Amino acid sequence: MPAKLVATVLGTPDPPVLAAFYRDLLGWPITSSEPHWARLRHPDDDRPGLSFQLETDHTPPAWPQQPGDQQxxxxxxxxxxxxxxxxxxxxxxxxxxxxxxxxxxxxxxxxxxxxxxxxxxxxxx
The missing domain is CATH 3.10.180.10 (2,3-Dihydroxybiphenyl 1,2-Dioxygenase, domain 1)
Structure with missing residues (x-):
């Protein structure tokens, strides 16, 4: 079997909160939600999904990016x-x-x- 992309994962200081934002934005159901991990999936297909993992020291990127900024x-x-x-x-x-x-x-x-x-x-x- 060839490699298969199953999810995109975003780091966040609060996975359930960010999962709720994307649930409301995309209309995708939350399939799991814990303090350290949450996951959404498209209502018609299990994969790929969108997941969120706990990163207590998460730093948002700079936009537009400048030299030395978080990319x-x-x-x-x-x-x-x-x-x-x-x-x-x-x-x-x-x-x-x-x-x-x-x-x-x-x-x-x-x-x-x-x-x-x-x-x-x-x-x-």
Missing amino acids: MQAHLDVQVDDLERETARAVSLGATVEDHQPQPDGVRVIRDPHGHILCLFLPGF
Whole structure:
């Protein structure tokens, strides 16, 4: 069997809280939630999932990254049908909109409640 990606894992100081944010943002059910680990999965497929592990000393990345800053390493891209509506919904769930937006239309860079960068984008971007 070839290698199979089964999950993306984000470090966080509070896995259940961050799992609840992504549950509400994506509409995916939480399949496990403990103080040190939480996991979501797409409602129609078990894998890949999105998991959260406890990192008590988690440091959010700098955006945009400058020399010597904590680097982003990775980010999530989330496709949406209405960028303004979904940005407002994400903010109502605890996200923040970044000041630096590298693309003027079709993409919005935001941070989840624990500082991870994610991009909301319209189809075609």
